[in-house]
Amino acid sequence: MEKGKITARQAMLLIIVAILGDGIFFLPTFVAAQAKTDAWLSFLLGSILGLLLTGIIIKLGLRFPDKTVIQYSEELAGTVVGKLLGIWYIAFFLxxxxxxTREFGEFLTTVVMPETPILIFMIFLSIAYSYAVYGGIEVMGRVAEFLTPIYIFLLIVMMGLSVKDMNLQELTPVMGNGIGPVIKGSIPPFAWTANVSAMLMLIPFINQPEQSKKASYMAVGVVGLLFxxxxxxxxAVLGAQEVARLEFPxxxxxxTVRVANFLERIDALIMIVWVTGDFIRACVFYYVGLLGLSQWLKLKDYKPLVLPMSLLLVSLGIVQFDSIMEIHTWGGQGYPFYALxxxxxxxxxxxxxxxxxxKSSRV
Amino acid sequence: MSLRRRRFLTVMFLIFVLLLSGCWSRREIDDLAIVTGIALDLGPDNKVHMTIQLVKPEVLAKRAQGGGGGGNADKAYWLLESHGLTFVDAVRKFNTLSPRQLFLAHNVIIIFGEDLARRGIASTLDRISRTKNLRRTIWVMVAKGKAREVLEAELEPEYLSAVAIGHMIEGREVYSQSYGIDLKDFLRVLTGSSPNPVASRIELRKEFTNREFWEVDEDGQGEAGQGEEDAKEHINKEARTQGREQAKKSVVLTGAAVFKKDKLMGWFDPTETRGLLWIQGKMRRGIIIINGPEGEKMAFESIRSKSEVVPKIHQGKLIMRVKIDEENDFAEDMGFVPLTPENIPGIEKKIAAAIQKDIEAALRKGQKEYKSDIFGFGAAVHRKYPQQWKAIKGRWEELFPQLEVQVEVKSKIRRRGMSTEPPKPGGKE
Incomplete structure (x- = not known):
């Protein structure tokens, strides 16, 4: 089983990108479709809900700082119910x-290489995350320490460069349609910030578990702010209706960044952000799912599962959806409820x- | 690690290197035809006729080196035309005409012909916004007449008319009598709550650019000797051909193309365009000419302005208030009246009145004639009174032409350039 340890800071960096990874690309469309100009309020509300949930997750996690959720769910809820909850949790991450993995390919085929079979992108991504997960939690922690700062730096650069194209009046009226759409729109961001529940698996591998509280709040806070x-x-730049209409706002x-005629066409940077984000997100989810599965099955090690499971997941990614329309419909309407x-x-x-x-395993 | 294993790994890595160099969707630069401009016209068969301007990089390179000497013989671009039932059909058809693959990412402008724009462009825009390589920073414009002809225009000293027009739009803010909008903003306005965009208007001028050559030709018979005569004849001949070569079409970028939803309603002249820019707060710099205290012309350059559109409900009646604050530099004085703190307020009022006139011209045409809310008044109501907007949204098209608009302009004169007074002959007493 996993013997490595990471620091709380590394866990935070992992969680930040695990949430932002695809969220920052796909979520605005889902949310703007509901809340229109108030989409940012939906994100705010969703992130606040996420912070509340973080409190619950940490409270639970720190009751059993040396165990994962798979291990203590049986202890708490009895063998049968505990096992069922465990597999429900594991299945979600897998x-x-x-x-x-499918989204990763969809983005690249849509935006850059339309003729390349999507399977190629999916296989390459799965090779990368399988390799990282095979390396264990310490490897992932270090990868996050290296990549996350670059990732956030690029995000901030891109945001900074489009400040001058903003039309702030596009953000008004605030809540012109009441609070209903805002609440409806806040469900996907809430489901995404709730990814912090991966901490339920990670806490036992943090060298000072108590610090995971601050790390989790920080992670969700940073994500909420960036969202x-x-x-x-x-x-403000594209207009609410356009955000709702665009595939990847x-x-x-x-x-559209264009600064003084020399700094333009920076969309190549987007690829870096997309690939990094999706890679780290996949690492975290795959790791949590696999480790959970091996504990659920009471195996000695999760590593023999890495390759076969990644094959299954790529195939599942292919058969799961027929088109990007299905992905978006599921991602925006069904998936958040499943996730929550x-x-x-x-x-x-x-x-x-x-x-x-x-019950508690704290002494 | 055993030797065999190491060898195996080395071979594997070499294979990976081979894979790296190629991928499915690769495209080499010399297989590409870089598109700089797209023109869309409505053909007689009701199909969309699409003309594209493609760069010949070889010619551009030759010109940059100063070689060639062929002069006008080789243009730096070529044009292709195709048509299809839809936009994408026309685009793909180019592959049957062009030896190179189209590359759209460096496109600068998209020009709609007048006929097509009057019929509506939403369906064309749909395809354009789905195209992944066409960036949303391209300029959207409408040609008076056929769009294709604009791509054929010659704009010295640029070699590519589309690129030249792009520069002209970027430079419009110095004079502010033309409108510029990129695809991103055009779509933002079109999908917003006042869905009436405005685009640049471009017009072709057929004009001889080098008149002198023709004058030489007319009184060419002189008292010169035979040898000189020959030389002159030679010059004339050359001048004539050159003159004809240069008697190409040029374009002028003034005014604006006014849409109602996605259909072109008509044109704004430079004054009306300026009025629109004032209202929208897009005015950057512009020359304002007034009659000075002694009846002479005085020119001011507006350098900074701010506009605010505030809807107000007064006794159940909706009123629009347009407030403009702007600052001027004293640019030119045709008389000899120096500006003093005493006469400045009066002159400032005159400037404000001149601006108000521009605005009223824009309102008259946009509101009364075209009945198109390009000013964004509906959006302003939506922003300030979201509840009431829901009630009047459906009737806005009837309400808008009757809407009362109050215009308030405040002008200030701040500076006067590098000299204090006009150079009066004989100096000041």
Whole structure:
């Protein structure tokens, strides 16, 4: 089993990119379709909900700082229910990995290489994340330490360059249609920030578990801030209706940057952001899913599973959807509820049981 | 690691290197035809006729080196025309005409012909916004007449008319009598709550650029000797051909093309365009000419301006208030009246009145004649009164032409350039 340890800081960096990875590309479209000019408020609300959920997750995780959720769910809820909750949790992370392997390919075929079979992109991504996951949590932690600062730096550069194209009046009226659409729109961002529930698996591998509280709050806070700013900008530059209409608004935001006739066409940077983000997101999800599965099956090691499971996930990614329309419909309307049932449902349920039964492995 | 294993790995890595050099969607630069301009016209068969301007990099390179000498013999571009039932059909058809693959990412402008624009361009824009390589920083314009002809225009000293027109639009802010909008903003306005965009208007001028040559030709018979006569004859001949060569079409970029939804309604002349720019707060710099205290012309250059469109509901009636604050430099004085703190307020009022006249001209045509809310008044109401907007949204097209618009202009004169007074002959007493 995993023997490595990471620092809380590395965990934070992993979680930040694991949420932003595809969120920053796909979410604005989903949310703007509901909330229009108020999409940024939806992101704000979703992130606040995410922060509340972080509190619950950390409370639960720190009750059992030396165990993963798969291990203590049986202890808390009994063997049968515990196993069911465990597999529900694991399946979500694995299915999401396959979902975003597919997304990775969809983006690249749409934006850069339309003739290349999507399978090629998916296989290359899966080779990369399988390799990292095979290396273990320490390897991933170091990768995050190296890549995340670059990632965030590029995001901020791109955002900074499009400030001058903003039309702030596009952001008004604020809540012209009442708060209803804002709430509806906040569900996808909430589901994405709730990815912090990966911490339920990571806490035992953090060298000082108590620090994971601050790290998780920081991660969700940073993500929320970037989400809100990015969405405000997309709406102010492109218009709310356009954001709702575009396949990848963030891409257009970068592609329209034009500073004094010499700094333009920076969309190549977008590729770096996309590939890095999706890679780290896939690493985290795959790792959590695989480690969970091996613990669920009571295996000695998760490494023999890495290759066969990645083959399964790539195939699943292919058969799961017929078209990008299906991906978007599922991603915007079905997936968030599925995600929340796992990411929010399981920790809340387990925490209640732990309270009622007074269980904790802290001494 | 054993030797065999190491060898195996080396071979594997070499194979990977081979894979690196090629991928499915690669495109080499010399297989590409770089598109700089796209013109779309409505053909007689009701199809979209598409003309594209393609760069000949070889010619550009030769000119840059100063070689060639062929002069006009080789143009730096070539034009291709194709037509199809839809935009994408026309685009792909180019592959049956061009030896090189089209590359759209460096396109600068997209020009709609008047006929096509009057019929509506939303369906064409759909395809354009789906195309991944066509960037949203391209300029959108409407040609008076056929769009194709604009691509054939010659604009010295540039070799590519599309690129030249792109520069002209970028430079429009110095004079502010023409409109410029890129695809991103055009789509933003079109999908917003006042869905009436405005685009650049471009017009072709058929004009001889080098008149002197023709004058030489007319009184060429002189008292010169035979040898000189021959030389002159030679010059004339050359001048004539050169004159004809240069008697090409040039373009002028003034005014604006006004849309209602996605259909072209008509044109704004330079004054109306300026009025529109004032209202939208897009005015950058412009010359304002007024009659000075002694009836002479005085020119001011507006250097900074701010506009605010505020809807107001007054006794159940919707009123638009347009407030403009602007600052001027004193640019030119045709008389000899120096500016003093005493006469400045009066002159400032005159400037404000001149601006107000521009605005009223724009309102008259946009509001009363075309009935198209290009000013964004509907969007302003939506922003300030979202609840009331829901009620009047459906009737806005009827309400808008009757809307009362109050214009308030405040002008200031700040500076006067590098001299204090005009150079009066004989100096000041």
């Amino acid at each position: 299915v999401t990995t396959s979902y975003l 809100v700013v990015n969405t405000m900008q997309a709406i 963030f891409f257009h935001l970068a592609a 049932s796992v990411e929010a449902g399981i920790p809340i349920l387990l925490l209640i049981i732990a309270w009622v039964r007074g």
